[in-house]
Amino acid sequence: MSTSSKVIPQSRVNSLFISYSRRDIGFVKRLDASLREIGIDPWIDWDDIHGAEEWRTAITKGIVGADTFVCIISPDSVESVECGKELEQAIALNKRIVPLLHRKAANIHPTLSKLNWILFRETDDFDAALQTLIEVVNTDLDYVRMHTRLLQRAGEWEGNHREDSYLLRGVDLAASEAWLYQEILRDPHPTELHKNYIAKSREAEDAHNRVVAAGEQAKHM
Template sequence: MLAFDYVRDHWCLELGIALGSLEFAFQNRNFDDTDLGAQVRASERESIKQVDAILAELSVGRLRSDYKDFGELMSDILARLGDEQMWNLTFIGICVARLRLALAMDGERQKALLAAARQSLDGAYSLQARDRDEVFDSLLSATATTATAAARVLEGHATPSSSPLNSISHAPSRDTSSKRPTAFLSYARQDSESARRLAHDLKNAGVDIWIDVEKIRPGEHWQSAVSAAIERSQYFIAILSSRSVTHRGYVQAELREALELLRQVPESETFLIPVRLDDVEIINRDLKKLSWVDLFPNWSDGLRSLIAGLGAGSSEPVSAMIAGVSSSTLTASLFLGWQLARYEIIQGSEIPEAQAVESELRSEIEVLLEGRGDRISLVGVSARQAIRRTLARALGRDLGEHGSILIGIAAFRVQLVGKSSDPANNEELRQLVFSALLDVDPSVVPNKHALFEELLDERPTTVAALTQMLRRRPSHAKRSPDA
């Protein structure tokens, strides 16, 4: 099932994600609130455009205009898909869309959406129930909220066997030889917001994180799940703060279990890592003996130290794959990403200067794409769709090319950070920069946080400067304090 035809199968995942967004708009199209209702209807129109564009890429026609409900629309689309692979991947894409929505929620709402995300995989009928569970767990563990991230997860678990994920081991033993470190995150409810933030940051650095709010499914015996996860994990991260250090609850039982396991671990091997959120005094005698990490007063500095201690990926922002690419090839991919990001800003602008160059920039991007063998007309195509199409084709050819385009997009976006007088706008722009790096394969950018910070610090204003920054020898690159 998972022997990927990158272009076609990537579009199937994109189709599922677009359908998931359209489903949400269908469900909320009758909102009474005037402003919110208008936003939902606008979202529905945009989602329909996306679905139509993807159907065109897959050469299976266009949407009709007379669907009574979302179920009829889904039935029509699924009837057009040519084989089980396309069907399965479309449902996995719907699961990804629901996961993305769930991870933006919390509490009971999040649990309900996670259950709905898992339920969507039941549409992938040619997968066994156990395989569907493992696909869901893998997508959730990797926080796969894009088609590219989902494709990496699925391809990473592909095997010659009929079970797409039978290489995953569920034995309750600590595997210290894994290429991706695994860590159990222990925290008190008072620190849940910081725990979620840390889990998100560590996942982006290549760490497989076990955190209860994401891993325990509805109806599961949670105490057994927690104990098994602690025993399986390579690391146990204990989050401590002045708000929670004296808190009574199950977090203390988790810590006792980890300390018991620590006694079985050789002193030369790291297992339990205390992480402080503030200047709390560590009272536990066993914890006092261990070196801890402080996420204050600077979260980023502490995070770098923790990532280095976990051995996640690399302390270097980019891998040797970038250094091995010729300057002309690297510059061409970075330049394409840079120009796509420019087009994203300029397209549809009411500023006369932007309108004057939009057509010229569109033609230039088409020439760049044609030079790669991608004949894509951008007339009538949104910049976002152009970026998706470009990345889908690049992913089918080479991970380095795909990653370099995304780095170019991030580098152009970083020029805009700090230009607004509104702090909220600047924060949103920072998130847009990092979102471009999220989809870069870890073999290209093993430490996304380090590259993100380097882009913000150096702000290369030309593609040539960006190429020079990326091709610096490792000895000249930034290192975390503990690397």
């Protein structure tokens, strides 16, 4: 199925994936309710069914489709194998990662250690921290949304043996190239898959345009 004639749709709201330990579920439920009140619908795994193929696929799709990966830091999340896997996947996909410190922990992942944390400890002002989180996730929102949409499109292309029908064309391609030119000044940076997808789309578009131009030239000979 070709999507070449459709402009990449705009997301209605910023989407978040929240990675957490079940020991922090009370805090996560409060955070979820507060975000929903302002129109943000986070992706949260409530089921605790680890290991099933369907569950792992759902987690992956949730991370790929999220504009921001929110990591709840606590001693239990730091020690959680599943939280570790989710974080590594977010890092590999160059997702925007926002750490929330809920409970003091040691042995923090190096990537998280380098980022600015939002303090959501019991002694902190929850509403003030929530406002900071909202401001962070809304920063460069158009750029981040494009990162997400292109990653999804590139994933479809990759998953369908890189068929040309999944490549970008026309206004989609022009918008994607303009987005790519911003990468030096913006975070998160594109992945290699982003870059390969846009490059292959440009190659296919140029090849198509050459064929069309040759056909037009032949008509006037």
